[in-house]
Amino acid sequence: MALPRLDQVRSPRSTALLNTLAHELRRRKRNQHVADLLPDLENVLARQPA
Numbered sequence: 001m002a003l004p005r006l007d008q009v010r011s012p013r014s015t016a017l018l019n020t021l022a023h024e025l026r027r028r029k030r031n032q033h034v035a036d037l038l039p040d041l042e043n044v045l046a047r048q049p050a
Contacts, residue, residue, distance in 0.1 A: 006044045015048050 028034045
């Protein structure tokens, strides 16, 4: 639910936490739920301002 709304978030702290989450999820790609979510999360984070 949160990924579509991330474009509206301008909090560097939130973005940093989501980057940490993405890093942790990359270790668990065998889980089908993670495998489904990770590409979307990475795409949204790639669009965030640095």
